[in-house]
Amino acid sequence: MQRERAHRVRGWRITLIMFSTVAFAVVGIILLKISMGRASGYEISIHAMKSPPIMEFVGVGCLVIAALSYTLLLRFVPLYVGQLVASVQFGAIVLAGTLVLGETLSILAWAGIGLIGIGIALMGAVSDGDEPPRMSK
């Protein structure tokens, strides 16, 4: 019972680290992009509350936290899971670019982004046999 609870807590902790790895990277990149003043979507509304140095510091800070979270994540999960998170992070940043910054992508470019995401995830596959890589305990 206690073991099961500890297992569940560990699972939640890993999920939280995964989420923070992706979320902080997305927020960091978007904040940096907005602070550059080249955002095309919500630029005007955000411009009013923009304070460039603070935004840039927070953006870089978020990227540092994302990098630390990723390093921490790799302590608990195998590399292929880490690469899966990296591929999700990759897609989330592109998605945030289109949703928050109003960037547009052609269908061909979206297909390319999809291929890159799958490719990054595949590159984390360390097993060369037919068996899928196993999660470390």
Next chain:
Amino acid sequence: MLKLGALYWARQGLGVRYGLATLAGFAIYFVALLLYVFLLRRVPVSQLQAMYSLQFLGVLLAARILFRESITRYQWYGAALVAAGIVLVGVGRA
């Protein structure tokens, strides 16, 4: 460079070579971050992310060529998909 530092550490312990290689690794990381921020000013996030994925290919090739690490089938397939994706993003932009 960080990998080289780790190798020096494993073979010779924490010495000058380890320190220099690790320091160089962090310095290169810092320069890469500056370049990323510099490009962020000029290029849309989605296209910059496609360029950024080149690093996965670079690291894979460096691991194979410089450190003679074995690369699995899946990793080569992944590298091919990343390369194809970058081409598609480039063509889709034009």
